[in-house]
Amino acid sequence: MCRDTLQRTFYQLLEQAPRIKIIKREGVHFRIDATYFAKFCVVCYQDDYDGYTQLLRFTDGEHYEEIREDLANLLKLGIQIESITSDGHKSALKAIRKSVPDAIVQRCLVHIQRMCLIWLTRYPRHPAGQQLRRLVLQILKIETENDRIYWTREFLSWHEFHKDYLNERTYNTETGRYWYTHKLLRRSYITIKRALPNMFHYLSNPAIPKTTNGIEGYFSHLKNHLDIHRGLTVKHRINFIKWYIYFTNEK
Template sequence: MLIDTTYWGLNFGVVVFKDAISNKFIWWHFIEQKLEDYKLGFKWCVEQGYIIKAVVSDGFKGLAKTLYPIAFQIFHMLRAVMAKLTRKPKSDARMELLALSKELCKLSSNDFINKLSKWQERHKYFLNEKTIDENGKWRYTHTRLQSANYTLKRNIAFLFAYESVENLPKTNNGLEGEFAHLKTKLRVHSGLKLENKMSLFHIILS
């Protein structure tokens, strides 16, 4: 199952479920609370008799726990790491971690975990450097690097689900491409009221 949410401005968004095998949209819902919307979608799928073997989604907080024990594959991890390290990091530790993150879709779980562990060992003193802040408290000096490292460590169990689930995509590209197509169609009708946009969305996805 591919799931994701897309937005048109601040007040119009939709969460979409797509069957990765049949390549068909099976459920969508104009969002209210996001996590609760996802739960509503999974409840509907179960009631309709769908057997969900795995889910590919972003790292939305709480979703993996909600779905347990269904296999969960996170995408956009590189984007999350890059947001913390920037596109052109200056220190060796940052440059190396960014380069390693770019290999996520190329390396096996064993190879990636091994390389990440070696990186952590190689830069452990740099990672653990501390300075005194304006309040006289000791803080990690390289907080964004620490955060990027923690993000990878925290989500490592959800980065390689595709290795154990047959035909599971590594990313949500199949769904994001559809979103781009949908947004192009809706831009043609940009003057529509919100309720009319919703009606058009239903027609396009049906």
């Protein structure tokens, strides 16, 4: 088959797209994540068991109403959701609480670790930052209940020892306003504190994924393929993604 024929066939395929089939399943452990392209965003609902993508939404961002609607539709179509692993986006967490209140919510440990390491920097100057960074680096190494107890105790002790430093404020004489002096250190602490109740569900149920790495790797692979065809219109890019999901689901 010549190059022109292949190219013509390729673009004919991109004029339409297959429907993603939703498979009725019980006890599903979902990974939910979003990835951004130049002119749109894709929210993906993927079964961690075999990487099957049950639903895609093409949108402009991660919105509560849309995620709530997606989860409600998945339930109506026979998907029994046992747990959802998420990066902790506020809209997603709110939608899960509304649509699937009985589902276990597992926070992605890689996302927590990654963000805290960015805020803490590689070489924190103050001992509080240095110590918290060491704790953050241990998060993915927690594999037993004893590990969890020890790490949590160390984290709470760290806060007790450094809470006065965390609460230091700086006063602006021109505006008359205060702000927290060590805001990035404080942001790291608050991120972990808020996520803590949902960080270690995987210890009691190994079927629950502790990260969204599987779906992030999936997105990376998809983007590598899509980058080969950079001249595609938005419509063709969206249909390319749908074909990609369709073929990976059919493996």
